[in-house]
Amino acid sequence: xxxxxxxxxxxxxxxxxxxxxxxxxxxxxxxxxxxxxxxxxxxxxxxxxxxxxxxxxxxxxxxxxxxxxxxxxxxxxxxxxxxxxxxxxxxxxxxxxxxxxxxxxxxxxxxxxxxxxxxxxxxxxxxxxxxxxxxxxxxxxxxxxxxxxxxxxxxxxxxxxxxxxxxxxxxxxxxxxxxxxxxxxxxxxxxxxxxxxxxxxxxxxxxxxxxxxxxxxxxxxxxxxxxxxxxxxxxxxxxxxxxxxxxxxxxxxxx
Numbered sequence: 248x249x250x251x252x253x254x255x256x257x258x259x260x261x262x263x264x265x266x267x268x269x270x271x272x273x274x275x276x277x278x279x280x281x282x283x284x285x286x287x288x289x290x291x292x293x294x295x296x297x298x299x300x301x302x303x304x305x306x307x308x309x310x311x312x313x314x315x316x317x318x319x320x321x322x323x324x325x326x327x328x329x330x331x332x333x334x335x336x337x338x339x340x341x342x343x344x345x346x347x348x349x350x351x352x353x354x355x356x357x358x359x360x361x362x363x364x365x366x367x368x369x370x371x372x373x374x375x376x377x378x379x380x381x382x383x384x385x386x387x388x389x390x391x392x393x394x395x396x397x398x399x400x401x402x403x404x405x406x407x408x409x410x411x412x413x414x415x416x417x418x419x420x421x422x423x424x425x426x427x428x429x430x431x432x433x434x435x436x437x438x439x440x441x442x443x444x445x446x447x448x449x450x451x452x453x454x455x456x457x458x459x460x461x462x463x464x465x466x467x468x469x470x471x472x473x474x475x476x477x478x479x480x481x482x483x484x485x486x487x488x489x490x491x492x493x494x495x496x497x498x499x500x501x502x
């Protein structure tokens with residue numbers, strides 16, 4: 248089982264839409280996939296028409312509610328989901344309580360049993376530095392960071408890298424990728440032609456800006472379900488194949 252996370256300190260850069268489309272793409276190619284929406288906003292859950300009556304994070308973290316009970320099937324083969332709700336906003340405070348008791352690796356522990364059922368776990372993360380994000384960083388085999396080709400977006404990647412170094416995490420697991428790219432803009436073209444050295448582990452696949460992504464909210468479905476032949480849908484497919492090859496390197500070809 249491989250665990251990947253989509254994260255950015257900055258919102259509005261396509262983190263959730265990428266998580267949903269990559270999870271769907273993997274599932275459509277026969278990979279048993281679980282998408283865990285860890286963002287209280289629940290955008291990924293909404294896009295996949297999945298609702299959680301009550302996550303009850305305290306019961307989850309104390310073991311009173313088995314995490315398996317929170318898993319829901321989606322409308323798509325091979326793709327299941329743990330949906331989010333607003334109670335996730337209390338997750339950090341509850342994690343802090345458990346950390347005081349010496350339990351500082353709960354996300355990894357919660358994910359581990361899924362190895363028997365799933366080949367891929369996809370984590371959609373909230374846009375913040377927190378105990379939750381730190382535990383996600385420790386859990387994921389690879390973290391993918393969407394970046395609009397601008398200095399401000401690059402700065403958030405630098406902040407994330409610095410956080411990794413400060414907390415003695417392996418920064419080589421950070422993989423930026425350019426998203427919402429508009430080649431009509433000079434700044435975008437320049438950064439793509441001369442990517443900063445800090446992005447040496449970036450994905451080669453570039454996701455173009457596309458109004459079609461916004462229609463995911465209209466259809467409440469991944470792009471492959473209503474715009475499979477669009478350039479952006481094909482870009483997501485290419486990105487998944489690149490990710491899968493990357494994960495195979497980590498797992499000795501078992502991804």
